[in-house]
Amino acid sequence: MSMTxxxxxxxxxxxxxxxxxxxxxxxxRMGLLETDRDDQGRVYLKGWDEHDWFSVxxxxxxxxxxxxTAFKVDSVETLxxxxxxxxxxxxxxxxxxAGDLNHCGERVSFVSPMGHTFELFAQKDTIGxxxxxxxPHPWREDLKxxxxxxxxxxxxxxxxxxxxxxxxTEVLGFQQTEKVVVGPGGSVQIASFLTCxxxxxxxxxxxxxxxxxxxxxxxxxxxWEEVLHAADIMGRYKIPIDIGPTRHGITRGRTxxxxxxxxxxNETFCDSYDWYPDHPEITWTEDExxxxxxxxxxxLNERFLNVVT
Amino acid sequence: MLNYLNQGYTIRITEIDEQFxxxxxxxxxxxxVRLGKRGIPIGCRSGGCGVCKVQVQQGEYATGKxxxxxxxxxxxxAGFVLACRCQPKTDLVITVVxxxxxxxxx
Numbered sequence: 001m002s003m004t005x006x007x008x009x010x011x012x013x014x015x016x017x018x019x020x021x022x023x024x025x026x027x028x029r030m031g032l033l034e035t036d037r038d039d040q041g042r043v044y045l046k047g048w049d050e051h052d053w054f055s056v057x058x059x060x061x062x063x064x065x066x067x068x069t070a071f072k073v074d075s076v077e078t079l080x081x082x083x084x085x086x087x088x089x090x091x092x093x094x095x096x097x098a099g100d101l102n103h104c105g106e107r108v109s110f111v112s113p114m115g116h117t118f119e120l121f122a123q124k125d126t127i128g129x130x131x132x133x134x135x136p137h138p139w140r141e142d143l144k145x146x147x148x149x150x151x152x153x154x155x156x157x158x159x160x161x162x163x164x165x166x167x168x169t170e171v172l173g174f175q176q177t178e179k180v181v182v183g184p185g186g187s188v189q190i191a192s193f194l195t196c197x198x199x200x201x202x203x204x205x206x207x208x209x210x211x212x213x214x215x216x217x218x219x220x221x222x223x224w225e226e227v228l229h230a231a232d233i234m235g236r237y238k239i240p241i242d243i244g245p246t247r248h249g250i251t252r253g254r255t256x257x258x259x260x261x262x263x264x265x266n267e268t269f270c271d272s273y274d275w276y277p278d279h280p281e282i283t284w285t286e287d288e289x290x291x292x293x294x295x296x297x298x299x300l301n302e303r304f305l306n307v308v309t
Numbered sequence: 310m311l312n313y314l315n316q317g318y319t320i321r322i323t324e325i326d327e328q329f330x331x332x333x334x335x336x337x338x339x340x341x342v343r344l345g346k347r348g349i350p351i352g353c354r355s356g357g358c359g360v361c362k363v364q365v366q367q368g369e370y371a372t373g374k375x376x377x378x379x380x381x382x383x384x385x386x387a388g389f390v391l392a393c394r395c396q397p398k399t400d401l402v403i404t405v406v407x408x409x410x411x412x413x414x415x
Contacts, residue, residue, distance in 0.1 A: 017356060017374040063378040064357035240354035263357015263376065307352045307360055309376070 003074070005173045006082070006196040009153055009203070010072035010121060011054060011101075012217055014264055015061035019043065021261035022058050029237055030219065030266070031147040032056060035127055036102045044102060047150035047219065048140055052124040053103035055151035056217075064262035064309040066214040069154045069203075070107065070119035071172075071196065079122045083108045085171040098123075112167055114158025115211025146230040146268055148219035153201055155215040155267075157208035157308050164205050165192045177201060177275055178250055182286040191284075193251060200251040200272040213308040216257060216265035223270055224254050230268040231256045243304050249292040250284060257304065264309050318397040322348040323366065323404050331397050337363075337370070338392035350407050354393045360407045361392040368401035 016022040019041070026032045026045055035054050036044040044054035052072070059067060073079050086093045091110040096119070098105045105123030112118055131137050158164065168174040177200050180191035193201040206215065221227055224245075231245050234256070242265060244256035255269035284292040291298040293305075317332040320340065327348040331340030338361050341349055352360025359379030365388040372385070373394040380389050389406070 017376065021374075063376045065378075242353075259353040259355045259357070261355050262374075263353030263355040265353065303352060303360075307358045309353070309357045 003197055005078055006071045006073050006120070008072055008197055009055075009151060010052070010070040010119075010124065011057060011104075012069040012151060012154055013042075013057040013059055013067040014214075014217060014260075015063060015065050015067060015262070016058050016260070016264070017060075017062065017064060017262040019058065019060050025239070025260050026056065026058065027144065029145040029233055029239060030268075031143050031145040032219075038102050046127070047148050048143055049129050049149045050151070051126050051128055053127045054101075054124075057101065064214075064260075064264050065212075066116070066154065066156070066217070066264075066309075068109065068117040068119055069156075070121055071202070072124065073120050073122050076122045079106070079108055079120055082120055082172060086110045086167075089167055089171050091167070103127075112158070113160035113163030114156065114205060116156050116158060117212075145233050146219075146221070147226070148230075148268060149222060150220050152218045152220040152269070153199075153203055154217055155204035155206065157206050157213035157215050158211045159207070159209060161189060161192060161205055161207040165189070165194070168194050168203065172196070174203070175275070175277060176281055177279070178282040178284065180250070180284045180289065180292060182289075186283070186285055191250075195275050198275050200253070200275055208308070210308075214264060215308050216267045218267040218269060221268050221270045227254055227256055227268060227270055234258050242307070243294070243301055246297070247295040249288075249295045250282075262309070265307070318368075319400045320397065321400075321402045323402060325405075331401075334396065336373075336393055337395040337397055337401070337403075340397075341392070349392045349403075349405055352393075352407075356391055356394040359391065362407035363390060363392050363395070363403040363405050364388050365390060365395070366402040366404060369398040370401060371396045371398060 032045040041060045043058045045056040046054050093110045096107040103125035107119045107121045109119045174194040174196050177195050178193040190207045192205045194203045196202045240259045242257035247254045253269040254271045257267050317330045320331050321328040329344050329346040350360045352358040356375045375391045375394045
């Protein structure tokens with residue numbers, strides 16, 4: 001096995017103001033599947049092509065935003081090793097017992113220099129993708145709305161970007177695939193795209209005055225046609241679109257952004273490139289930032305850049 | 310054509326002297342967006358980001374779910390509301406107070 005250590009994004013817990021409206025949004029419109037509920041009122045969801053029990057947890061609250069996002073690691077040994085690395089780095093670290101989230105093993109929780117709570121875990125129960133593992137069909141016929149394939153990544157806003165990039169690359173073994181630099185001689189980094197596997201990004205971080213903010217939670221689609229279909233669903237059900245459908249220069253993603261009923265931004269996107277560990281890091285500069293973010297109209301958009309939860 | 314769309318409650322934004330009509334059952338911000346009017350910054354349109362925060366100076370309205378990070382209970386009682394979650398019940402006079410206010414008032 002060539003992929004070791006941190007494997008992939010595992011789950012995200014999102015705060016929602018109105019659970020009923022949120023379930024209409026995430027299940028009926030986006031096509032996530034409900035797989036469990038717990039006595040805290042949390043609802044567990046997954047994309048159809050994910051095998052683990054859940055990847056999205058909705059928690060009722062009176063403010064929107066992200067409680068935490070988690071990465072799955074390859075073993076308990078890795079979990080223990082990385083926990084020590086996080087402590088040595090100076091992170092606030094705690095162990096959360098198995099079963100705190102239904103179907104999930106023990107989690108190592110830590111706060112990054114940008115103020116977000118992240119988790120690592122090694123075990124989660126398998127529920128499967130509904131197709132079986134012997135002679136499976138390639139697709140399901142019971143999916144709703146945008147039919148998102150999986151939870152893909154989060155983009156987070158916070159203050160100490162340099163510290164967070166150092167933590168993810170030096171302690172957790174991520175690689176930086178792309179970055180945005182501004183200021184004299186490109187001396188200030190304002191964005192980092194980080195991978196733990198073969199995707200252009202498993203986590204995106206942007207410099208911002210406030211700690212711990214959520215820019216968006218992203219879900220994978222497999223074609224431009226599916227992105228346009230997602231936008232059709234937004235039109236049909238009056239889901240507020242933020243921007244798109246369009247393309248990013250950064251990561252090459254083809255995308256549409258919209259808001260859930262609590263104002264948390266979602267993305268559905270397709271395409272990118274395969275990342276191998278020997279690939280060069282890509283740099284974007286201030287003079288081409290418009291096209292880096294929105295490749296078609298080459299213009300920055302204040303709402304996209306400033307609205308966070 | 311737009312002259313034929315003026316049915317409902319009159320929403321007047323102080324300071325910039327803009328006004329538009331909001332239909333019964335329609336959220337204040339949705340009414341502004343539908344008519345292509347400006348004045349209130351447009352954010353998530355879902356009660357979460359706080360960008361469209363206004364203070365109602367005159368008039369009656371109902372509210373939907375709003376983030377407590379942007380409208381405290383005390384503020385809510387003082388007429389602060391997110392325009393995307395404010396349903397006018399009469400004509401309204403409002404002041405824009407959201408964080409991106411400069412963008413539209415510059």
